[in-house]
Amino acid sequence: MKHISRREMITRMIKTGTILGTTKVIGAPALGRAGSASESIRVGVIGIGNKGWQHIETFGRLPGVDVVAISDIDPARLAEGRKKAEGLSYRPDGYIDGRHILDRADIDAVVIATPNHWHGLQTIWACQAGKHVYVEKPVTHNLWEGARMLEAEQQYGVLIQAGTQNRSNPGLADALEYLKTRPLGAIQWIHGLFWKFRGSIGYVTSPQTPPPGADYNLFCGPAPLTPLMRKTFHYDWHWQWATGNGDMGNLGAHTTDDVRRVLGDSVYPKRIMSYGGRFVHRDNGETPNAHLAVFDYAGIPVFIEMRSLPTGVGTERMDHVRGIRNGTIVQCEDGWVNVGRGGGVFYDSSGKKVKSFAGDAGAGHVENFIAALRANDRSLLNAPLQAGVAAGELFHLANVSYRAGDSLRGHDGRALREQRLGAFPQSEAPFDHMIAMLKRNEVDLETSSVCFGPWLSYSPTPSEVRSESEPHQAMVESLLTPTYREPFTIPAKL
Numbered sequence: 001m002k003h004i005s006r007r008e009m010i011t012r013m014i015k016t017g018t019i020l021g022t023t024k025v026i027g028a029p030a031l032g033r034a035g036s037a038s039e040s041i042r043v044g045v046i047g048i049g050n051k052g053w054q055h056i057e058t059f060g061r062l063p064g065v066d067v068v069a070i071s072d073i074d075p076a077r078l079a080e081g082r083k084k085a086e087g088l089s090y091r092p093d094g095y096i097d098g099r100h101i102l103d104r105a106d107i108d109a110v111v112i113a114t115p116n117h118w119h120g121l122q123t124i125w126a127c128q129a130g131k132h133v134y135v136e137k138p139v140t141h142n143l144w145e146g147a148r149m150l151e152a153e154q155q156y157g158v159l160i161q162a163g164t165q166n167r168s169n170p171g172l173a174d175a176l177e178y179l180k181t182r183p184l185g186a187i188q189w190i191h192g193l194f195w196k197f198r199g200s201i202g203y204v205t206s207p208q209t210p211p212p213g214a215d216y217n218l219f220c221g222p223a224p225l226t227p228l229m230r231k232t233f234h235y236d237w238h239w240q241w242a243t244g245n246g247d248m249g250n251l252g253a254h255t256t257d258d259v260r261r262v263l264g265d266s267v268y269p270k271r272i273m274s275y276g277g278r279f280v281h282r283d284n285g286e287t288p289n290a291h292l293a294v295f296d297y298a299g300i301p302v303f304i305e306m307r308s309l310p311t312g313v314g315t316e317r318m319d320h321v322r323g324i325r326n327g328t329i330v331q332c333e334d335g336w337v338n339v340g341r342g343g344g345v346f347y348d349s350s351g352k353k354v355k356s357f358a359g360d361a362g363a364g365h366v367e368n369f370i371a372a373l374r375a376n377d378r379s380l381l382n383a384p385l386q387a388g389v390a391a392g393e394l395f396h397l398a399n400v401s402y403r404a405g406d407s408l409r410g411h412d413g414r415a416l417r418e419q420r421l422g423a424f425p426q427s428e429a430p431f432d433h434m435i436a437m438l439k440r441n442e443v444d445l446e447t448s449s450v451c452f453g454p455w456l457s458y459s460p461t462p463s464e465v466r467s468e469s470e471p472h473q474a475m476v477e478s479l480l481t482p483t484y485r486e487p488f489t490i491p492a493k494l
């Protein structure tokens with residue numbers, strides 16, 4: 001990142017009007033990496049959308065923490081954020097360009113709550129500027145950048161917490177510990193679900209105008225500076241690949257993390273494939289709205305399934321499996337367990353609840369980050385960057401398989417399921433469930449395409465991905481090779 005001198009920075013901010021509050025001393029001496037118990041930790045929040053807005057409050061309310069600066073490329077959101085902070089009795093400085101936060105010597109840590117395509121680069125910039133980082137999930141936008149982020153964390157000696165708050169959920173942690181004792185026998189298969197209704201994002205055929213004053217170049221950042229082709233500027237970037245990862249990498253970032261914790265952080269799937277499609281809506285969304293990924297964990301099949309289509313036409317109600325719409329079913333020999341933000345509930349084979357651990361959805365995650373900073377001890381972080389990167393590996397591979405897949409019309413894919421998933425008889429029930437849901441949504445499987453991805457074989461260190469079907473390999477490789485738009489690039493070696 002280009003470093004700007006303090007004088008140049010202030011001149012620029014005055015010229016561009018990007019500084020909205022001047023009550024704080026710019027360039028005050030840094031607190032020092034850890035901060036002592038008596039000193040306040042000074043934080044900047046970058047990206048004031050749904051989540052950044054919450055962070056202004058969560059960080060702002062913590063004793064010994066001052067949110068001294070916020071940034072958003074949309075001046076309206078920046079102003080709303082400052083108003084909210086004022087309601088909490090503090091006055092952070094506001095910047096359109098978050099790089100000004102990184103250039104301030106008096107800031108100890110940054111919270112990154114921008115769209116996914118920005119997380120990698122902003123994290124690396126923050127490391128280079130000597131800031132600790134709380135980076136929202138998904139911590140990566142693609143499979144490649146995680147290793148660069150980990151390298152930056154080590155090289156610059158900072159602490160990075162991933163925004164997968166379930167890692168700070170005591171009830172879930174207790175349930176997972178108990179599950180390790182195998183109270184219901186061996187694990188047979190796992191089905192993670194995040195089924196949440198989402199409607200059409202609308203369909204525009206000509207470029208849209210960003211909100212007044214918003215810096216669209218900075219919004220796109222590392223992504224191509226293409227015309228804005230969606231009705232709603234904020235949030236719906238999730239459903240376009242250049243900026244988002246679909247729900248597989250959105251809500252699925254929590255589920256893949258939970259699954260990794262069930263099976264053990266050091267265990268990786270050997271093979272991955274996925275299928276699904278974007279059905280019903282004719283809109284500008286690109287990512288699937290029904291998507292099931294299969295992970296082959298040496299004998300234990302893991303199904304991770306996102307769905308945003310309802311149970312049928314004319315309702316927003318969602319289907320469920322065993323009463324679960326958002327959670328992970330761990331099927332064991334003598335019963336099953338549901339784990340997730342609510343903690344863990346254990347059932348025997350007759351469906352009787354035999355034990356439960358109440359979760360708190362990870363309410364103490366931000367406190368955990370601050371405590372680790374104060375102790376200057378990375379080992380205290382409940383969700384170290386590595387965990388976020390590894391959870392990302394799963395959903396990125398699911399998305400790569402889907403995007404490299406074959407779009408099939410004219411049949412419901414039953415023959416292909418048999419061909420590609422025949423080795424996993426447990427895959428038949430979720431497949432049939434999805435097809436039945438599509439039919440209830442009046443999806444004509446004769447004319448709508450279902451995308452069936454190839455199996456990818458995977459080994460994590462060094463990261464190696466290969467399509468088991470040679471014709472798909474070129475596409476897989478191109479999806480694994482991200483491009484970053486100058487000057488928003490991440491070097492291959494830091």
Ligand SMILES: NC(=O)c1ccc[n+]([C@@H]2O[C@H](COP(=O)([O-])OP(=O)(O)OC[C@H]3O[C@@H](n4cnc5c(N)ncnc54)[C@H](O)[C@@H]3O)[C@@H](O)[C@H]2O)c1
Pocket residue numbers: 046047048049050051052071072073074077096097098113114115116118136137138163164165218219220221234235236250
């Ligand atoms: N941990 C969780 O459970 C959780 C929950 C919600 C969101 N999130 C994550 O938080 C992130 C933000 O989600 P959201 O729902 O708030 O989205 P959003 O679209 O509402 O907000 C993103 C904000 O970032 C701003 N922005 C874009 N580029 C920027 C830049 N370069 N510098 C400064 N600001 C920039 C946008 O203008 C927007 O206001 C996502 O990655 C999402 O996955 C995590």
